[in-house]
Amino acid sequence: MNNPVLNVNSVSKDFGGIRALDEVNLVVGDKEIVALIGPNGAGKTTFFNCITGIYTPTSGDVSIDPKAEGKTVRINGRKPNIVTELGMARTFQNIRLFHSMTALENVMIGTHCRTKSSIWGAISRNKATRQEEQAVIQRAYELLKLVDLEEYVNELASNIPYGKQRRLEIARALATDPFLLLLDEPAAGMNPQETLELEQLITDIRQQFNISIMLIEHDMKMVMSMSDRIYVLDYGRMIADGTPQEIAENPAVIKAYLGEDDDD
Ligand SMILES: Nc1ncnc2c1ncn2[C@@H]1O[C@H](COP(=O)(O)OP(=O)(O)OP(=O)(O)O)[C@@H](O)[C@H]1O
Known part of the structure; x- marks a missing residue:
């Protein structure tokens, strides 16, 4: 090895x-x-x-x-x-999703540790921040596609069947790169x-x-x-x-x- x-x-x-x-x-x-x-x-x-x-x-x-x-x-x-x-990203034995957020939002949260926008950027919503936001949404969407959850993009995590929630957790973990x-x-x-x-x-x-x-x-x-x-x-x-x-x-x-x- x-x-x-x-x-x-x-x-x-x-x-x-x-x-x-x-x-x-x-x-x-x-x-x-x-x-x-x-x-x-x-x-x-x-x-x-x-x-x-x-x-x-x-x-x-x-x-x-x-x-x-x-x-x-x-x-x-x-x-x-x-x-x-x-x-190092992980999923949990007892699924830990944000149940009142959509599948897309759950995955977007995963990308958070790799984004660069400052608080000032978030307030002023400058071009760089808006572009980064778009990129985050796009990436989250692609990860949902990868785990075959495209149809649940805007569904609340709590409404997604149990087996598929595990896939959503994997997508969120992957979003942390x-x-x-x-x-x-x-x-x-x-x-x-x-x-x-x-x-x-x-x-x-x-x-x-x-x-x-x-x-x-x-x-x-x-x-x-x-x-x-x-x-x-x-x-x-x-x-x-x-x-x-x-x-x-x-x-x-x-x-x-x-x-x-x-x-x-
Ligand atoms: N926070 C804790 N406080 C006290 N004991 C703990 C704690 N966490 C785990 N243990 C004990 O440590 C041992 C190992 O538990 P652990 O949950 O890591 O096992 P496991 O192999 O993951 O089991 P399972 O396959 O059932 O999930 C057990 O005896 C458990 O009771």
Whole structure:
């Protein structure tokens, strides 16, 4: 692998007496699709929260190298908005859209961290500001088209079907122009057909935007068919990493999964 775009080194996270992550190591390569899997409560969302600034790791290092050129930036303790500006965008397990805004407005908000207009520009509405506004609308519209939500452009987010709201979240994340897109259970609540279409969308996004993608997902069929590499967490520890085939044959992974009630 060339220089990784994300390098997580020995990250731990404690909540009082609970160690939710225990010296976790992980790398994401340039333009890789990497999955993070593990039984319920293994620490997957905590991991995302630690690398996106929602939580500060108790110990360890998180660093990024957006262009994979050997220039790493340590991001421990940076605020979520700064992490987004640095190029890591995410979606959430529990969809977090602005429900009283339209689909277009939700995506336009994503572009905010890349716009240049000043407060003065917004008040005077000078030519540069108006041109930028037009560009933002155009880009948001194109992203909605990409995720196949063109027909919902002016629909309030709350009126859009659940599976499609997940696609809207992806469009909003893409609007921030990330080098790494983090998806927390993107297929949750989707039927098999929607899941198949989502898999196609995610692989298209990697191709079209030339970015890396990391996803937490319980749908093993999807994970196995689309990931370049898979990491497995169990009780806060990384118990395995490898290709889908290596993971499918790994005895520790099989034990971790067979050891729990399969209610997913
Ligand atoms: N804010 C918090 N305060 C205390 N404990 C927490 C907090 N967040 C997570 N935990 C604990 O950390 C552990 C890991 O939880 P986490 O939500 O990261 O798991 P997960 O792998 O994402 O699970 P799931 O697949 O069910 O979403 C659990 O024991 C959980 O109860």
